[in-house]
Amino acid sequence: MRGRTLPSRLSRTALLLGGALGLTLGAAQPALAVPQVVLVQNSGWMEPFYSDPTSQFKPLVAALAGSVAQQGDALVLAAFNQSRPGAPSPKGLLSEKVDAKTVQAHVGAALAGLDLARKPGGAALADTDLGEAVNAAVTQVLQGKPGLVWLVTNNRNSPNNDQATSARNREFYTLIHRGAAIDKALAWPLRMQVQGPHYRANGLMIYVFAVGREGAQALDRLLAAGRIQRVITEPPARLKPLDRDTxxxxxxxxxxxxxxxxxxxxxxxxxxxxxxxxxxxxxxxxxxxxxxxxxxxxxxxxxxxxxxxxxxxxxxxxxxxxxxxxxxxxxxxxxxxxxxxxxxxxxxxxxxxxxxxxxxxxxxxxxxxxxxxxxxxxxxxxxxxxxxxxxxxxxxxxxxxxxxxxxxxxxxxxxxxxxxxxxxLFAAIGAALALLGLGVGGAYAYARPRRVVLTVEDELRTVHTRAGATQPIYDKAGQQVARLKTTLFGNQLLDLREGAQVRLGR
Structure with a gap:
């Protein structure tokens, strides 16, 4: 296996090569990121994709992984066929925390040495079990947590070389449509003509299965950003859901x-x-x-x-x-x-x-x-x-x-x-400013000092006062003869003593 050890915050992602593939994922992930698993078929039916020197099969997978895997994502690349004693499937090829600058080259290098798988103890080429591969990715790799599972296949589902492919396909159908773990599924049928010593093929299929709501949201973001369309220009065929946004x-x-x-x-x-x-x-x-x-x-x-x-x-x-x-x-x-x-x-x-x-x-x-x-x-x-x-x-x-x-x-x-x-708004601001001006003017008028001229027993006096103030007025003998009340609007003599000679002004 070629790869790098992921940081401990991903709980030291591990590929179990002695049995079914396993990936331990910690809770901490980059914001909005979900782990991605890329499964590549290498059973016997894939022979022309591996043997034809003009085949673009491996470069396509590397380009797709390089486009959809984003900085900081957890990425697992594995080959699959059909699991047998002594020959586990899927089999891990690469596990890493994605560096966007190097991920395509790393995936390409991991695929470079991949060849067709054979059954243990003989020369017969391995069979294919699509459902087994997807199940392993969902339950063992992602452990039921949100993520994306990519499946690259020639669309031949024949476990144990079973010719009853319709029945096998219905099992795969049930896994996708009625499996609660898969929230969204898309497929791209692509033309790729290849010729091998034993078989020829006209195309292959790429599936993506979004596990959980967060997986579906991540897939929607990839589609909206055009990251898949950079590699695959065909429109995606929808498998699931068929009950919303039709x-x-x-x-x-x-x-x-x-x-x-x-x-x-x-x-x-x-x-x-x-x-x-x-x-x-x-x-x-x-x-x-x-x-x-x-x-x-x-x-x-x-x-x-x-x-x-x-x-x-x-x-x-x-x-x-x-x-x-x-x-x-x-x-x-x-x-x-x-x-x-x-x-x-x-x-x-x-x-x-x-x-x-x-x-x-x-x-x-x-x-x-x-x-x-x-x-x-x-x-x-x-x-x-x-x-x-x-x-x-x-x-x-x-x-x-x-x-x-x-x-x-x-x-x-x-x-x-x-x-x-x-x-x-301007009218309201103007009215507010006018009211504020009135308030400020009133406050100034209320607080400013005032001078009031009084005549007390033919004596001219100047009294200093303010609006709102009331003060006593005394005659020459020192007796209170009146009170002076000052308001914003003028002055007034109150409690004028009978016979007192007091008046406002001269």
Missing amino acids: VRLVPRKVENAPGVDFSMDANGLLRADVAPDARSPSASIRWNLENTIYPYTIAGASIAARSMLGGENRRIALANNSVGRLAPGQAAPLASTMQLPVAQLPGKWSLAALQSAGSAYVLPGRIELQLQGQRLELSQAFRDRMAALFPGDPLPDIFTPPSEIQASTAVLPIEVRVHYGSGP
Whole structure:
């Protein structure tokens, strides 16, 4: 085995070469990273891929591993055929913590010496057990934890050289479709014509199985980033799930809703941009309903839709309540009437609107589209492609949808955004400044010193006071004859003693 010892935080990843492959994974992993296992078939049916000098089989695997394995990932590379006493399968070739700069070269070097496996004690080439290999990767390598399992195969599943390949394929089918561990599965049938001394082949299949929700999320990130497409330009065929995200809605036109515009960003987020004075209770929207479940044709299904916005769960009225013969990648027009959450949108003078001035007030939600009585059929074009790449191989049965899957849900995230101008904010700021000015002016007027001129018994006096103050006034004999009260609006004599000669001014 060629490889490097992983750090202790991966619990010293170990390859067990004396029996089934095992990998011990610690809890600490780089953020958003999941371990990846690449299984490469080397049974007898793979003979032309190894013997043809023009074969691009090994370079393809190295390029794929180098593209999908990211910095810091735990990567295991293993060869598989069918396990026998004294000849375990899968058999480890490489285990390392990925360095993005060297991973492709390391995988290529590990594959360089790989050849066809033979049965113990003889010259007969080894048989193939696809289910055994995937099971080992999920239960022993990943130990049931989230991760990605890649399977590179010629699609010949024949344990013990069993010619009843249909039955063996159904076992593989059951593992994928009904196995709880696998959350998502994709496949790429690829053309690769090779000729060996005994066999010839037209193509091979690459599968990826996402284990657990985190594994499915990691696979979605790889697809969104285009890392798989750098090596494989063919679209992926979906094996699982078949009960969600089989269609998507793309808005085409909005009618009878002035001030409302719909758009969709590159990540599939629907945005409804609403003018602050738009108060239409509903909008008529024309959509394209697209089939996103390659390679299946939606032969028929009834459809219903709902919107969840601002705490309101409302039915979306559809012009058509069914869809049929919708081929993969194609779209059908769909008209609808959708209730808008006008009651949940703040007025332009509200605090929320003022806080959002110059940007947008966002009300998140979602649209759910339900397909009931869903009938899926493998498209004829895909059947023809599989027949050309794998003549006589019944494995396309693996693409037959399970009978219990007759419904699916598509969720479209939506943001209702109201764009408030800066006018109300500036007006509010101006009013606040005016009030502040009045307050400051009033405070100054209240606190500033004042001089009041009084005449007491023909004697002119100047009294220093402030607004809000009241002070006594005395005559020449020192007797209190009145009190002077000062306010913001003037002065006043209080408690004037009878006969006292006191007046304001001269």
